[in-house]
Structures are given as C-alpha cells and as structure tokens.
Amino acid sequence: MTEQDLMDKIKIMIIRRFDTPQDAFNFFDKDNDKGLNRIELTALLKEAGIGGFIRSLAATKIIHTLDKNNDGVLQWEELEELITKAMR
Numbered sequence: 382m383t384e385q386d387l388m389d390k391i392k393i394m395i396i397r398r399f400d401t402p403q404d405a406f407n408f409f410d411k412d413n414d415k416g417l418n419r420i421e422l423t424a425l426l427k428e429a430g431i432g433g434f435i436r437s438l439a440a441t442k443i444i445h446t447l448d449k450n451n452d453g454v455l456q457w458e459e460l461e462e463l464i465t466k467a468m469r
C-alpha cells in the first residue's frame with residue numbers, strides 16, 4: 382500500500398463519517414488530551430479499513446514523521462497539513 386492509498390482511505394472514511402476532518406480528530410481523541418496517541422491513531426486507521434500489519438507499521442511511521450514536538454502524540458496542528466492535503 383502506498384502513502385497515497387493510505388491517504389485516500391483516510392479521506393474516504395472522514396468524508397463518509399464526519400462533517401469535517403477536525404470532527405474526526407475529536408472523535409478519535411478518546412481521552413480528550415487534544416492529541417492522537419498510537420492507540421487512537423491505530424483506531425482511526427482501522428476505521429479507514431487499513432489491515433492489521435500495515436496498520437501497525439503505518440501508525441508508527443505517521444507518528445514518527447509528524448510528531449514535531451516528540452511527545453508521542455499527534456496534536457491537531459501536527460496532523461492538519463497532512464489531512465488538509467489529503468482532503469483536496
């Protein structure tokens with residue numbers, strides 16, 4: 382699965398289930414700490430139909446790439462650019 386496939390799946394899931402990407406972010410932020418940890422991000426990828434092994438790799442890679450302040454959690458500000466790009 383390429384990065385583009387991954388982004389397309391996330392995009393389709395967000396469009397189907399949520400009004401805005403921020404709504405999706407808030408939904409998956411189960412502990413309301415204003416960030417998606419690995420478990421919350423994995424749930425998002427699962428909802429987008431991304432299968433087990435790839436899902437785990439993708440979650441690790443996404444956090445590694447986007448977690449600019451290195452707290453292990455993706456704040457909305459860290460995800461925003463990627464999601465906004467995906468939604469175009």
Ligand SMILES: [Ca+2]
Binds near residue numbers: 409411413416417
């Ligand atoms: Ca959270």
Ligand SMILES: [Ca+2]
Binds near residue numbers: 448449450451454456
């Ligand atoms: Ca972070």
